[in-house]
Amino acid sequence: MSLKAIFPVPIIQGPMAGGANTPAMVAAVSNAGGLGSFGISMISLETIRAQVAETRRLTSRPFMLNCFVQGIPSPSQQEVERGVGLLRPIWSSLGWPDLPKPVKWCEDFAAQFELLLELKPAVASFTFDILSAAQVKRLHDVGMLVIGTVTNVEEALAWQAAGADAVVASGVESGGHRGTFIGPQTAATLEAIPLLLAVMQAVKIPVISAGNIMTGAEIRERLALGAIAVQMGTAFLVTEESGIPVAYKERLLAAQGNPTRLTRAISGRYARGIENRFMCQMAGVEAEVPAYPIQNALTGSIRAEAAKRGDAELMSLWAGTGVAKSRAMPTAKLMEILISEINHS
Known part of the structure; x- marks a missing residue:
């Protein structure tokens, strides 16, 4: 199944570790046709299980889990x-x-990876480092799509080689942690649009744009440039469910x-x-x-x-x-407005 088939509205609600994402937020995004997502890197296996169960109670739609690839x-x-x-x-x-x-x-990424295989979200995304081709295959074998986070072209090529289904090209404007894993973090200075264009030129897999996207007009701009979707974090931080x-x-x-x-x-x-x-x-x-x-x-x-x-x-x-x-309102209302702006702004 393709990413577009999984979420017809080209909006991924950014995974934010540290408690910003809630089952109510994730479910509201997915119920509106986007892809709700959880940053699960900083929570225990028991909490991940509970939050996934609650999200599945609130939506029958697909959603994504995001992990930091890291050792202890x-x-x-x-x-x-x-x-x-x-x-x-x-x-x-x-x-x-x-x-x-x-x-x-930190939490044990190896244990979180095994839990991903058990919970089988529709999509798994990764940041801070890269999976091996064997790990990507294990996720594919249980029906998951795999998205890597990149801040430069070399990282996008590496994820493509590992078998990822898509990459998120995260511009320097993005809130939260930089996902750089090839080269120094200080060298990953490309803004979202130049990064999107450079990555799209380099890889054959779909590219998702992230960084400084708050309105439907800005989403339309990225889609017109060739992004398959956008990933937005900051816009969802002020929602009622945050x-x-x-x-x-x-x-x-x-x-x-x-x-x-x-x-x-x-x-x-x-x-x-x-x-x-x-x-x-x-x-x-x-x-x-x-x-x-x-x-x-x-x-x-x-x-x-x-x-x-x-x-x-x-x-x-x-x-x-x-x-x-930023616009303070319920997540469902924000999605409604963004979709309207994509179509009419």
């Missing part, structure tokens, strides 16, 4: 202590005598112009978000913090405490460059 790191005590020391200005501002040690560095904290949502809705920039200070991997005190205070040392997922785990307790206190200055306010065009 084994940092030295010295590396961890250095990371904790670099974060001292942040955690000490919370009144803490020390930074709580993470229970684990699982992000209220303070985060309020910052998104108050945004003017483009208040976002890339930082690796919060997670150890470059990600785009609204600039806040966390990003500013760490700017001088962000090149020195441990790589993802170590830094992400170290800052987890800080971000959880910030969410509890409603303090957006110490959260990760991931958002794309189009954030000022």
Whole structure:
């Protein structure tokens, strides 16, 4: 089955790890003809099972699960202590005598991959690295379509060679983490439209465009350029069904112009978000913090405490460059408006 047959409306709701995606959001997108999706990388196997079951209760339509392709790191005590020391200005501002040690560095991708094979969503997508051809075949053998996330042409060619059914060409304007896995993250600077055009010229598989897409007119533009669909994350963050904290949502809705920039200070991997005190205070040392997922785990307790206190200055306010065009409403209504804009704007 082709991607177009799975979701007739060419909108993929971006998978966002960390709780933004909810079964109600994912189901609403799929019920409207788009492809709802879950970022499952940061949640336990039990939670993934429960959320998939709830989504299937709310929709009979296909949806997608997204994983970070990653190993479990084994940092030295010295590396961890250095990371904790670099974060001292942040955690000490919370009144803490020390930074709580993470229970684990990340979820087990190998276990998540096996769970994917068991749950059999219509589509599985991957970011941060690439699957082997053998892994792609295992997903195909149980009926799943496979989408890779790319930030440059070399990555798109690699995913095509591995057997992917499509790639998401994620421009530098995209909110959240960069998916770069070939070459330095700092070199993946192509904006969404030049990246889309370059990737389409290089590969034979379908290409999905991501980055700075908030309206139906912008969707139509990408489709006219040759994208099979678009992937939109930021637009769905302010919907009623979004699982992000209220303070985060309020910052998104108050945004003017483009208040976002890339930082690796919060997670150890470059990600785009609204600039806040966390990003500013760490700017001088962000090149020195441990790589993802170590830094992400170290800052987890800080971000959880910030969410509890409603303090957006110490959260990760991931958002794309189009954030000022955010529209707060139920997900179903946003889909209705986007579809109308695609057809009439």
